[in-house]
Amino acid sequence: MAIATLDFKKYITNLVSEKAPGPSTTFSMFHIFYALELMEQKPIGRNRLAQKLNVGEGAIRTIINRLKDEQLITTAKEGCSLTPKGLEVWHKFEAVFPQRAEIEQTELTRSLFNYAFLVKNSGQKIGSGIEQRDAAIMGGAQRAIALVFRGGHLVIGSVSGSIEKEFPDAANKILKNLKPEENDVIIIAGADNAVRAKRGAFAAAWVLIGETETTN
Numbered sequence: 001m002a003i004a005t006l007d008f009k010k011y012i013t014n015l016v017s018e019k020a021p022g023p024s025t026t027f028s029m030f031h032i033f034y035a036l037e038l039m040e041q042k043p044i045g046r047n048r049l050a051q052k053l054n055v056g057e058g059a060i061r062t063i064i065n066r067l068k069d070e071q072l073i074t075t076a077k078e079g080c081s082l083t084p085k086g087l088e089v090w091h092k093f094e095a096v097f098p099q100r101a102e103i104e105q106t107e108l109t110r111s112l113f114n115y116a117f118l119v120k121n122s123g124q125k126i127g128s129g130i131e132q133r134d135a136a137i138m139g140g141a142q143r144a145i146a147l148v149f150r151g152g153h154l155v156i157g158s159v160s161g162s163i164e165k166e167f168p169d170a171a172n173k174i175l176k177n178l179k180p181e182e183n184d185v186i187i188i189a190g191a192d193n194a195v196r197a198k199r200g201a202f203a204a205a206w207v208l209i210g211e212t213e214t215t216n
Contacts, residue, residue, distance in 0.1 A: 008092050008096075008209075009206075009209050011089075012029050012032055012033075012089075013029065015029075015032055015066050015067075015070065016028060016029055016031075016032060016066075027053070027055055027059045027062070027063055028139075028199075028203075029202075029206060030139065030198075030199045030202045030203060030206075031053050031055060031059075031063055032063070032066075032067070033093055033202060034052070034053055034198070034199075034202075035049060035053060035063060035067065035080075036067075036072070036082065036086060036089060036090045036093065037090070037093075038052055039073060039080050039081055039082045039086070040082055040087065040090050043076070043078045043079035043080060043081045044079045044080055045078075045079040045080070046060060046061075046064065046079075046080070048079075049063075049064075049079075049080060052195075053195075054195045064080060067080075067086070070085070071083055071085050071086075072085055072086035072089055073086050095120075096119065096120065096209055097117050097118065097119065097202075097205060098118060098120060099116075099117075099118035099177070099178045099179060099180075100115070100116065100117050100118070100201075101115070101116050101177035101178060102114065102115055102116075102177075102194070102197075103115065103116050103170075103173055103174060103177060103188055104173055106167065106169050106170035106173060107167050107169065107170055108145070108163065108167040108170035108171075108188075109170055109173075109188055109190060110143075110190065111141075111142055111143060111190025111191055111192070111197065112190075112191075112192050112193075113190065113191055113192065113193055113194045113196070113197040114188055114189070114190045114197055115188070115189055115190075115194070115197040115198040115200075115201045116174065116177065116178055116186055116187065116188040116189075116201060117186070117187045117201045117202060117204075117205035118178045118179075118180060118184055118185070118186050119184065119185040119186075119187065119205050119208045119209070120181075120184055121183045121184060122183070122184070122185045122208045123148040123149070123150060123183040123184065123185055124183070125185070125208050126146050126148055126157070126185055126208075127157070128157055129145065129146035129156070129157050131207060132144060132146040132187055132204040132205075132207060132208070133145070133146070133204070135200075135203045135204045135206070135207045136187070136189040136200035136201065136203055136204040137200065138203060139189070139196075139199045139200040139201075139202065139203025139204070140191060140195075140196035140199045140200050140203075141189035141190060141191045141196055141197055141199070141200020141201070141203075141204075142190055142191050142192065142196075142200075143189070143190045144187060144188060144189040144190070144200055144201070144204050145187075145188050146185060146186075146187055146204070147163065147174070147185065147186045147187075147188070148183065148184070148185055148186075149180035149181065149182060149183065149184045149185075149186070150182065150183065151182075154171055154174060154175070154180075154186070174186060174188070185205075185208060187201050187204040187205045187208075188201065189201035189203075189204060
C-alpha cells in the first residue's frame, strides 16, 4: 500500500494539519491514535467516539472525515471500523508503542490517574527528561517522568540508578505492566482524569519518534 513508503510521523501529522478552506483543527495526533485504537477493538459509533476522545461534535466530524478521506476507516450502522489500510497504520503505532498501560498510584506515580507508554530502544534520546515532561504537560498531564531500562534496572537520568531500590512498589507495577527490554524508554504521565494522563503520555512518547521512522 502507498502508506508503506511514507514517513510515518509526517503522515500522522498531516492528518491533523489544517486543510484550507476547511475548519481549523481542534484535535491532535493523540486523537488519531486513540480513535484507531478504539476502532481496532470493535466498531464504535460517532457519539461514543466523541465521548471517549473528549472532543466536541465539530472535532469528531472532522476526525472521521479525515480518516475516511485517507481510506483508514469505513462507517456503517454499527459504527466506525478500520479498513486494511487503517489496520496497517494502527500496527505501526503498535510497533513504536508496543506496551501501554494504566499504572496504579504509588510513591512514584502519585496522580489520581497515571498512564504509561513504552518506546522501543530509545534510551539514547533521553537527556534530563525535561523535554518529555514539558510535552506531557502541553498534552494535558500534570506531571511526567521518563525512565530508561538499562543494565536490568529502571533508571531516571541522574536522579536514580535503580528505581527498584528506591521505589520497589512502583518498580514492580511498572515492570509487570510494561515488560521493558534493554534501552527501552517508559514515559509515565499523571493527571486528574484518565484521558489527560493518556494524552500526556502519548505526547511525551511522540517526541521520541524520529522523523525518519517509516512503515515497513
